[in-house]
Amino acid sequence: MESNRREFLKSSSLITGGALLSSLPFSSYGYHNSADDVIKVALIGCGGRGTGAAAQALSTTQNVKLVAMADAFSDRVADAYTALTKRKYKNGAGADIDVAAKIDVPKDRMFVGFDAYKQAIALADVVILATPPGFRPMHFEEAVRQNKHIFMEKPVATDGPGIRRVLAAAEEAKKKKLNVVVGLQRHYQRNYREAINRIHEGKIGDIVGGSVYWVSGGVWNNPRKPGQTEMEYQMRNWYYFNWLCGDHITEQHVHNIDVANWVKQGYPTEARGTSGRQVRTGKEFGEIFDHHIVDFTYADGTLINSQCRHYEGTYSRVDEQFLGTNGRIDSFNGNKTILKSYKGGKVIYAHEGKGDINPYQVEHDELFAAIAKGEYKFADAENGAKSTLTSIMGRMATYSGKVIKWEDALNSQINLFPDRLAWDALPKLLPESDGFYPVAVPGKTITV
Numbered sequence: 350m351e352s353n354r355r356e357f358l359k360s361s362s363l364i365t366g367g368a369l370l371s372s373l374p375f376s377s378y379g380y381h382n383s384a385d386d387v388i389k390v391a392l393i394g395c396g397g398r399g400t401g402a403a404a405q406a407l408s409t410t411q412n413v414k415l416v417a418m419a420d421a422f423s424d425r426v427a428d429a430y431t432a433l434t435k436r437k438y439k440n441g442a443g444a445d446i447d448v449a450a451k452i453d454v455p456k457d458r459m460f461v462g463f464d465a466y467k468q469a470i471a472l473a474d475v476v477i478l479a480t481p482p483g484f485r486p487m488h489f490e491e492a493v494r495q496n497k498h499i500f501m502e503k504p505v506a507t508d509g510p511g512i513r514r515v516l517a518a519a520e521e522a523k524k525k526k527l528n529v530v531v532g533l534q535r536h537y538q539r540n541y542r543e544a545i546n547r548i549h550e551g552k553i554g555d556i557v558g559g560s561v562y563w564v565s566g567g568v569w570n571n572p573r574k575p576g577q578t579e580m581e582y583q584m585r586n587w588y589y590f591n592w593l594c595g596d597h598i599t600e601q602h603v604h605n606i607d608v609a610n611w612v613k614q615g616y617p618t619e620a621r622g623t624s625g626r627q628v629r630t631g632k633e634f635g636e637i638f639d640h641h642i643v644d645f646t647y648a649d650g651t652l653i654n655s656q657c658r659h660y661e662g663t664y665s666r667v668d669e670q671f672l673g674t675n676g677r678i679d680s681f682n683g684n685k686t687i688l689k690s691y692k693g694g695k696v697i698y699a700h701e702g703k704g705d706i707n708p709y710q711v712e713h714d715e716l717f718a719a720i721a722k723g724e725y726k727f728a729d730a731e732n733g734a735k736s737t738l739t740s741i742m743g744r745m746a747t748y749s750g751k752v753i754k755w756e757d758a759l760n761s762q763i764n765l766f767p768d769r770l771a772w773d774a775l776p777k778l779l780p781e782s783d784g785f786y787p788v789a790v791p792g793k794t795i796t797v
């Protein structure tokens with residue numbers, strides 16, 4: 350283990366330059382030097398998922414401490430701090446874990462505002478990036494620049510320019526041997542790993558078709574409050590604005606689209622589709638649509654159908670199915686998965702999933718174990734960016750009504766991000782005089 354740590358230091362120093370090494374924050378925190386050293390974590394984006402991810406990082410068996418928290422809003426930092434210090438948490442084995450004892454975040458290490466991330470990142474060895482995805486490219490770039498290991502939530506961007514920034518930073522992270530885990534947690538879920546390994550071994554032949562779904566009732570909405578600037582309103586109600594969220598085809602359905610890419614071991618060459626706002630039409634729902642139906646075509650001609658919608662009072666389905674030349678997988682169905690051959694319906698693989706460790710915990714267990722051993726094991730950012738781009742390409746196709754090619758989505762110059770970040774700055778999309786936001790009109794809207 351010691352020699353692993355030394356190798357890790359050596360390879361990091363080769364990349365970043367020996368002169369720089371002594372000023373590297375992870376070097377000065379020294380967790381490579383002894384097994385007892387604390388691994389310091391900073392949380393950027395103290396909402397629901399960030400709070401959960403921090404608790405999971407602190408529930409690993411490594412000596413982990415949360416040392417800094419950052420959010421655009423002070424109330425979100427306060428709420429996350431209260432949750433982490435008061436709630437009861439269990440680790441992957443189901444045992445109670447004293448998360449509160451691992452929180453060391455005095456007031457002067459709670460940072461608020463648009464620049465808060467920089468200060469928090471500087472204090473940590475590992476950063477958790479869990480803001481709305483529009484900020485991910487900027488935060489990921491900074492974390493890589495500061496030589497940190499990273500857990501970042503999906504999606505990793507909301508437009509083509511953001512994806513290109515993440516891909517460039519992902520390359521840097523590889524050169525620096527920084528571990529990067531992306532919260533596409535099916536990659537850390539036992540049934541997905543085992544079933545997809547068997548698919549890749551050819552157990553059901555070549556995959557020639559499939560369908561992926563996130564159809565459900567929808568998510569939260571934060572109403573406009575008196576005195577809010579437009580920037581604050583959009584930030585508080587981020588789900589409904591594409592510069593922040595990317596629409597639900599990106600924010601949620603990226604999980605299932607990513608499974609299709611994983612199964613196919615590649616990314617689609619083009620997308621075409623249909624979408625609209627059928628039931629969620631109020632001004633409080635910003636600009637996003639409530640359904641998208643997309644055909645993704647892969648290089649070998651395989652067509653994967655994707656469906657996502659948010660209609661209250663309808664059935665829900667969140668999973669994936671695939672057809673091979675010799676067999677099929679009807680559903681990943683949560684943890685329960687069955688691969689069957691067509692001939693006599695022979696079961697090739699069946700997994701019930703009882704007792705499997707929650708994949709949200711596995712992500713952190715594996716990441717922190719690698720970091721503690723000085724191992725470079727995780728480079729999820731490139732796939733995270735390409736699967737996010739697949740979902741963005743789907744949105745580009747449905748908003749425009751055109752066939753969108755991979756290269757055109759990747760090279761899109763349409764930048765959704767505001768020109769300036771400040772509470773009095775204006776986002777690019779503004780409400781019209783009746784309070785409604787302009788929405789895409791297929792056939793007219795240009796998306797690449």
Ligand SMILES: NC(=O)c1ccc[n+]([C@@H]2O[C@H](COP(=O)([O-])OP(=O)(O)OC[C@H]3O[C@@H](n4cnc5c(N)ncnc54)[C@H](O)[C@@H]3O)[C@@H](O)[C@H]2O)c1
Binds near residue numbers: 421482484
């Ligand atoms: N892997 C999963 O299954 C899963 C589940 C839920 C959410 N997520 C992802 O996690 C991310 C966060 O989602 P959430 O549900 O926690 O949302 P949330 O609104 O609860 O939390 C987001 C937090 O980020 C803060 N924030 C916004 N802009 C910021 C900035 N520039 N700097 C610092 N903080 C900023 C917000 O104020 C908020 O507290 C999203 O990308 C979402 O898609 C993933």
